[in-house]
Amino acid sequence: MKVPAWIPGLPAVARDDDLIGIPGDDAWPIRRAGLFPKPARCSTSQAMTVQSQPMQPDIAATPEFTFKVAARDGAARTGAISMPRGVIRTPAFMPVGTAATVKGMYPEQVRALGADVVLGNTYHLMLRPGAERIARLGGLHKFMNWPHPILTDSGGFQVMSLSQLRKLTEEGVTFQSHIDGSKHVMTPERSVEIQNLLGSDIVMQLDECVALPCEDKVAEKAMRLSLRWAERCKTAFGTHPGRALFGIVQGGAVPSLRVESARELAAMDLKGYAVGGLAVGEPQEVMLAMIEAVEPHLPQEKPRYLMGVGTPDDIVEAVSRGIDMFDCVMPTRAGRHGQIFTRFGRMNLKNAKHAEDPRPIDEQSACPAANGWSRSYLHHLVKAEEMLGKMLLTWVNLAYYQELMADLRGAIAAGRLADFIAETKEGWARGEPGSSPA
Amino acid sequence: MKVPAWIPGLPAVARDDDLIGIPGDDAWPIRRAGLFPKPARCSTSQAMTVQSQPMQPDIAATPEFTFKVAARDGAARTGAISMPRGVIRTPAFMPVGTAATVKGMYPEQVRALGADVVLGNTYHLMLRPGAERIARLGGLHKFMNWPHPILTDSGGFQVMSLSQLRKLTEEGVTFQSHIDGSKHVMTPERSVEIQNLLGSDIVMQLDECVALPCEDKVAEKAMRLSLRWAERCKTAFGTHPGRALFGIVQGGAVPSLRVESARELAAMDLKGYAVGGLAVGEPQEVMLAMIEAVEPHLPQEKPRYLMGVGTPDDIVEAVSRGIDMFDCVMPTRAGRHGQIFTRFGRMNLKNAKHAEDPRPIDEQSACPAANGWSRSYLHHLVKAEEMLGKMLLTWVNLAYYQELMADLRGAIAAGRLADFIAETKEGWARGEPGSSPA
Numbered sequence: 001m002k003v004p005a006w007i008p009g010l011p012a013v014a015r016d017d018d019l020i021g022i023p024g025d026d027a028w029p030i031r032r033a034g035l036f037p038k039p040a041r042c043s044t045s046q047a048m049t050v051q052s053q054p055m056q057p058d059i060a061a062t063p064e065f066t067f068k069v070a071a072r073d074g075a076a077r078t079g080a081i082s083m084p085r086g087v088i089r090t091p092a093f094m095p096v097g098t099a100a101t102v103k104g105m106y107p108e109q110v111r112a113l114g115a116d117v118v119l120g121n122t123y124h125l126m127l128r129p130g131a132e133r134i135a136r137l138g139g140l141h142k143f144m145n146w147p148h149p150i151l152t153d154s155g156g157f158q159v160m161s162l163s164q165l166r167k168l169t170e171e172g173v174t175f176q177s178h179i180d181g182s183k184h185v186m187t188p189e190r191s192v193e194i195q196n197l198l199g200s201d202i203v204m205q206l207d208e209c210v211a212l213p214c215e216d217k218v219a220e221k222a223m224r225l226s227l228r229w230a231e232r233c234k235t236a237f238g239t240h241p242g243r244a245l246f247g248i249v250q251g252g253a254v255p256s257l258r259v260e261s262a263r264e265l266a267a268m269d270l271k272g273y274a275v276g277g278l279a280v281g282e283p284q285e286v287m288l289a290m291i292e293a294v295e296p297h298l299p300q301e302k303p304r305y306l307m308g309v310g311t312p313d314d315i316v317e318a319v320s321r322g323i324d325m326f327d328c329v330m331p332t333r334a335g336r337h338g339q340i341f342t343r344f345g346r347m348n349l350k351n352a353k354h355a356e357d358p359r360p361i362d363e364q365s366a367c368p369a370a371n372g373w374s375r376s377y378l379h380h381l382v383k384a385e386e387m388l389g390k391m392l393l394t395w396v397n398l399a400y401y402q403e404l405m406a407d408l409r410g411a412i413a414a415g416r417l418a419d420f421i422a423e424t425k426e427g428w429a430r431g432e433p434g435s436s437p438a
Numbered sequence: 439m440k441v442p443a444w445i446p447g448l449p450a451v452a453r454d455d456d457l458i459g460i461p462g463d464d465a466w467p468i469r470r471a472g473l474f475p476k477p478a479r480c481s482t483s484q485a486m487t488v489q490s491q492p493m494q495p496d497i498a499a500t501p502e503f504t505f506k507v508a509a510r511d512g513a514a515r516t517g518a519i520s521m522p523r524g525v526i527r528t529p530a531f532m533p534v535g536t537a538a539t540v541k542g543m544y545p546e547q548v549r550a551l552g553a554d555v556v557l558g559n560t561y562h563l564m565l566r567p568g569a570e571r572i573a574r575l576g577g578l579h580k581f582m583n584w585p586h587p588i589l590t591d592s593g594g595f596q597v598m599s600l601s602q603l604r605k606l607t608e609e610g611v612t613f614q615s616h617i618d619g620s621k622h623v624m625t626p627e628r629s630v631e632i633q634n635l636l637g638s639d640i641v642m643q644l645d646e647c648v649a650l651p652c653e654d655k656v657a658e659k660a661m662r663l664s665l666r667w668a669e670r671c672k673t674a675f676g677t678h679p680g681r682a683l684f685g686i687v688q689g690g691a692v693p694s695l696r697v698e699s700a701r702e703l704a705a706m707d708l709k710g711y712a713v714g715g716l717a718v719g720e721p722q723e724v725m726l727a728m729i730e731a732v733e734p735h736l737p738q739e740k741p742r743y744l745m746g747v748g749t750p751d752d753i754v755e756a757v758s759r760g761i762d763m764f765d766c767v768m769p770t771r772a773g774r775h776g777q778i779f780t781r782f783g784r785m786n787l788k789n790a791k792h793a794e795d796p797r798p799i800d801e802q803s804a805c806p807a808a809n810g811w812s813r814s815y816l817h818h819l820v821k822a823e824e825m826l827g828k829m830l831l832t833w834v835n836l837a838y839y840q841e842l843m844a845d846l847r848g849a850i851a852a853g854r855l856a857d858f859i860a861e862t863k864e865g866w867a868r869g870e871p872g873s874s875p876a
Contacts, residue, residue, distance in 0.1 A: 100818065104825040129793065129818045137796055137814050145811055355567065358575055373583055376575050380538065380567045387542040387825060 061086050064241045065201075065271055067303045067324075071413045075295060075322035078412040081272075081303050084242040085141070085201055086148045088116040090303060090324040091412075093315065093405045094151060095398055096332060099124050100134075100144040103332050104387070104394045107145045113367075113395075114402040117149040117201075119327045122194050123158030126184070127177045131197040139199030151202035151327070153307070154191045154233075154248075157209050157276075168208065170225070188232035192245070200243070202272065205233040207248040209277045212286075219252025222277075223261050226250045234268055244271035246305060252277060253286050255293035262297035273298050274305040275323070279314070288317055295322045312341060312404055313428075316421050319408050331397030336390040338382040341400045342370070343424075344432040349393065354379040367399035499524050502679045503639075503709055505741045505762075509851045513733060513760035516850040519710075519741050522680040523579070523639055524586045526554040528741060528762040529850075531753065531843045532589060533836055534770060537562045538572075538582040541770050542829045543836065545583045551805075551833075552840040555587040555639075557765045560632050561596030564622070565615045569635040577637030589640035589765070591745075592629045592671075592686075595647050595714075606646065608663070626670035630683070638681070640710065643671040645686040647715045650724075657690025660715075661699045664688045672706055682709035684743060690715060691724050693731035700735035711736050712743040713761070717752070726755055733760045750779060750842055751866070754859050757846050769835030774828040776820040779838045780808070781862075782870040787831065792817040805837035 062082040067090075069079040081088040095102045095110055097118040102110050110118065120140055125131060134143050141147055156173070160166060163175035163184075172187030191206040207226040210218055230247045237245040247265035251257030258275075265273055275294060278287045291306065298304055305325035306318050315326055331341065338350040342362050347354070357375040365371050369392040381389025404424075411420035500520040505528075507517040519526040533540045533548055535556045540548050548556065558578055563569060572581050579585055594611070598604065601613035601622075610625030629644040645664040648656055668685045675683040685703035689695030696713075703711055713732060716725045729744065736742055743763035744756050753764055769779065776788040780800050785792075795813040803809050807830040819827025842862075849858035 099822045099824055100815070101824050101826040104829070106826070106829075128822055129814070133794060133814075136794060137812065143812070143815050143818075145815075356571060356574060374575065374581070376567070376571075377538070377581050377583075380581075384537045384566055386537055386539050387828065388539040388544070390825060391542070391544075391829070 065244045067272070067301065069301070071415070073412045073415050073417040074320060076320050076408075076412050076417050077322065077324060078409045079324070081149075081324075083149060083201055083244070085150075086116060088149055088325070089405075089409060091315075091319045091405055091408050092116060092325050093401045094119045094325065094327040095401075096121070096327055096329045097144065097146070097150075098329075099128070100140060102394075102398075103336065104391045105332075105398065109395065110146075110398065111148065113399050114406055115148075115398070117151055118146055120144075120150055120152045120198060120200070121158060122152050122155035122191065122198070123162065125152075125198060126155060126194050127179050127182075131194040135197040135199070139197075141199055149201040150199070151305075151325075152195045152198055152200035152204065154204040154206040155186055155194065156191070156206045157308075159186055160209060170228075172206070188229040189236040192233050192236040196237075203233075203237060203243065203245045204274065205230045205245065205247050205270075207250055207276055209250070209280070210252060212253055212277070212280050212282045214252055216252065216254050216257070219250070219254055220257050223250040223252070223257050226276075227261065227264050230265060230268060230270075234270065246270060246272040246274050246303075248274045248276040248307070249294050249298075250277050251290075253282060253290065255289065258290050258294045259297055262294040266297060266299055270302070272303040272305060274307050274325075276307045278306065279308040279310050279328075284314060284317070287314070288321060291318055291321045291323065298322075312401070313425070315401075315404065316408065316424060319412075320417060320421060331401045332394050335394035335397040338389070338393060340393050340396045342396075343400070343427055344430075345428055349375065349378045349382045349389075351379075361396055365396075365399065366403075367396060369393070369395035370399060503682045505710070505739065507739070509853070511850045511853050511855040512758060514758050514846075514850050514855050515760065515762060516847045517762070519587075519762075521587060521639055521682070523588075524554060526587055526763070527843075527847060529753075529757045529843055529846050530554060530763050531839045532557045532763065532765040533839075534559070534765055534767045535582065535584070536767075537566070538578060540832075540836075541774065542825070542832045543770075547833065548584075548836065549586065551837050552844055553586075553836070555589055556584055558582075558588055558590045558636060558638070559596060560590050560593035560629065560636070561600065563590075563636060564593060564632050565617050565620075569632040573635040573637070577635075579637055587639040588637070589743075589763075590633045590636055590638035590642065592642040592644040593624055593632065594629070594644045595746075597624055598647060608666075610644070626667040627674040630671050630674040634675075641671075641675060641681065641683045642712065643668045643683065643685050645688055645714055647688070647718070648690060650691055650715070650718050650720045652690055654690065654692050654695070657688070657692055658695050661688040661690070661695050665699065665702050668703060668706060668708075672708065684708060684710040684712050684741075686712045686714040686745070687732050687736075688715050689728075691720060691728065693728065696728050696732045697735055700732040704735060704737055708740070710741040710743060712745050712763075714745045716744065717746040717748050717766075722752060722755065725752070726759060729756055729759045729761065736760075750839070751863070753839075753842065754846065754862060757850075758855060758859060769839045770832050773832035773835040776827070776831060778831050778834045780834075781838070781865055782868075783866055787813065787816045787820045787827075789817075799834055803834075803837065804841075805834060807831070807833035808837060 061084055063084055065083045067081045069077045071078050079090050081090060094117050095115050098121045102118060134140055137143050140150055159173050159175050162178045164178060165176045167174045172185055174185050176183055188206040192203060195203040206229045208222040210222045226248060233245060247268060247270045249258060249261045249265060251261045275291060278290060303324045304322060306323045308328060309318060309326050310328050338348055340347050354375040359375055361370040363371050373392060378389060378392060411417045499522055501522055503521045505519045507515045509516050517528050519528060532555050533553050536559045540556060572578055575581050578588055597611050597613050600616045602616060603614045605612045610623060612623050614621055626644040630641060633641040644667050646660040648660045664686060671683060685706060685708045687696060687699045687703060689699045713729060716728060741762045742760060744761045746766055747756060747764050748766050776786055778785050792813040797813055799808040801809050816827060816830060849855045
């Protein structure tokens with residue numbers, strides 16, 4: 001198989017919240033389908049306590065890590081991952097808390113939006129403040145004041161994308177910190193050890209994530225190494241009934257390699273499976289084709305996590321293909337750069353057309369940041385590079401992402417996912433009433 | 439009179455929140471005197487609604503701008519400035535909202551700390567987004583979601599300190615914007631017009647603020663020009679019963695010039711008086727001497743505002759000499775740089791000694807930022823330059839400043855200001871229990 005043809009200029013979406021460029025401001029419209037009652041407008045303080053979708057009394061934290069599918073609609077599923085620290089309603093979007101903070105948000109705000117889980121970046125945390133230090137301080141949950149579930153990545157992705165002087169062998173990766181040049185060795189065993197020190201509820205295996213496009217043999221080699229590392233991670237992780245180790249499907253853009261990876265990992269009987277090595281610049285159809293290829297080979301009774309994805313459009317497409325969990329820096333990073341996601345479409349608040357617009361972003365939104373300040377004010381804050389602008393627009397985006405996930409869960413439960421997605425995309429394409437499509 | 443000898447290395451405290459360096463981390467200890475009941479620990483969301491000191495039912499907004507002294511203790515006074523938009527409990531500290539935002543804080547948070555008034559910077563707002571634009575959008579209160587009183591400065595201080603190619607004449611100042619080089623003319627009439635466009639509740643006269651130290655004749659010339667500009671501002675302001683124009687006492691470090699300025703301004707029967715041109719690098723004793731010189735010549739029944747001041751120590755000293763209002767960037771700017779003010783003294787969270795300290799800043803504080811996260815976490819956020827670090831430490835500092843003002847008001851009302859100040863300073867000098875003085 002040859003290297004696929006890539007669509008030039010398609011923005012890359014990456015898992016790190018710091019060092020990769022902002023995606024382009026191409027039109028990307030959104031609309032809410034109205035499955036849930038229209039939220040009442042509330043104040044900043046109320047929004048920090050009001051759950052956008054209250055937890056059902058029948059789903060509760062459990063002593064063992066479990067996943068229960070409550071309803072299906074085609075390949076899509078909705079359900080709950082339960083563990084001692086809480087419940088993750090699926091499909092779930094995990095806000096990225098790279099350096100033990102979801103940038104620009106108080107933890108209570110993140111929780112109040114309906115986020116059940118956040119992601120922590122092993123690479124960043126091992127370098128600063130250090131995994132052993134966090135462990136001495138009582139673990140990552142206590143450190144960052146987030147008592148709910150935390151998923152940590154393995155560090156492998158950032159080692160390959162951010163660090164210097166990398167050397168990869170069968171044993172692991174040797175690299176230098178991008179912060180201070182200090183030398184570190186990351187092995188499957190050390191990655192699990194670090195994630196244990198952090199106190200992660202969902203631990204990711206160390207994998208080799210190759211850049212796309214790549215030659216098939218490069219993808220194959222990385223996939224097989226990742227399988228061997230998965231075995232080593234499983235041994236290192238041992239038995240932790242209340243926590244989980246997830247394997248990561250690799251195989252580049254080669255369906256047969258992806259299938260082989262999924263089958264081998266399934267045979268290891270891990271508690272969950274991620275699809276990795278996507279959302280690294282390839283077209284959406286390549287990503288979706290890889291999901292379709294592996295989905296039949298992933299155990300139905302285990303959660304599935306598409307790493308580093310993505311736009312709301314990526315998310316609805318992946319949900320309809322059986323994915324349960326997502327993480328992405330897009331809502332937080334884009335918000336810091338003035339770009340927001342609404343049910344009417346994407347907006348760039350830097351744009352001069354907002355300079356004297358007295359309307360809030362969306363007066364029907366339950367998020368104070370979306371209903372409580374004018375677009376003109378937000379435009380001003382973005383232009384003046386004020387912290388409050390980054391805070392408010394990050395809030396807007398995380399609120400929209402969590403609202404979308406709640407709507408997806410409701411649509412699957414109601415058996416109307418296809419209709420919901422069609423309505424949502426129609427709204428995205430139509431834009432705001434009385435204005436041209438975004 | 440000769441130019442005074444300055445204490446080398448004394449940090450300057452300035453009114454602008456952007457462009458002037460961070461003061462040194464010299465030991466500067468604080469302690470709370472315990473006049474008020476120990477606050478209960480509360481959550482982030484609760485802290486946005488709980489007033490640190492509830493408004494008394496007998497002080498309410500009034501249709502006309504009024505000032506009532508409720509109690510005196512020596513030269514110190516406590517009372518209330520009332521106007522249609524609300525009540526300012528005095529002595530009051532006004533957080534600085536340079537570009538229509540108190541940096542890193544939601545407006546509700548600022549209010550919940552007990553701030554009755556914020557300051558807006560005319561120079562910044564006239565350049566971006568522009569006074570006429572803010573007026574078209576309904577005024578500054580609506581623009582920034584702060585329905586309570588706003589005081590605006592005249593723009594003169596920043597024109598002289600931030601802009602380029604200034605030319606000062608009897609008519610006014612011609613200058614170029616530090617943002618885009620655009621040319622502007624600031625006259626007393628235009629300053630009042632801009633502040634009217636913003637919808638300011640307390641308008642400051644345009645004055646000439648000279649750098650200290652300076653020759654007496656320079657101070658005298660600027661003082662006399664400021665008096666002529668005060669007359670022009672009074673004419674331009676006209677009659678607004680619900681709003682106020684304040685005059686500004688100038689005269690450098692020359693007591694006789696200060697007295698002349700105060701007397702001339704008092705004869706103009708303005709609604710309030712500021713002492714300007716201080717806190718520009720001179721020693722504290724020079725500043726206090728100038729306050730002592732002018733205090734007998736300022737009308738007892740009018741509020742007095744010491745511009746751009748200062749450290750908590752400056753504030754308690756000035757309150758005891760009859761000052762009612764303060765503004766300063768210190769709590770917000772220092773917080774963004776990792777420096778905090780506590781009842782135990784000043785701390786620099788960048789300092790490595792905090793790296794593994796599991797204690798909160800002050801577990802008895804009512805401020806979630808001070809009682810809800812460990813010093814180790816705050817240290818990490820500061821080192822990693824995370825937004826949340828700036829947000830939390832700004833919050834800590836504004837909470838301490840507002841608590842200090844509430845305690846000062848209570849101490850004056852109880853007739854024990856001298857004891858309160860002595861206890862407070864003793865606490866600052868002693869530092870935390872079990873640790874060496876800060």
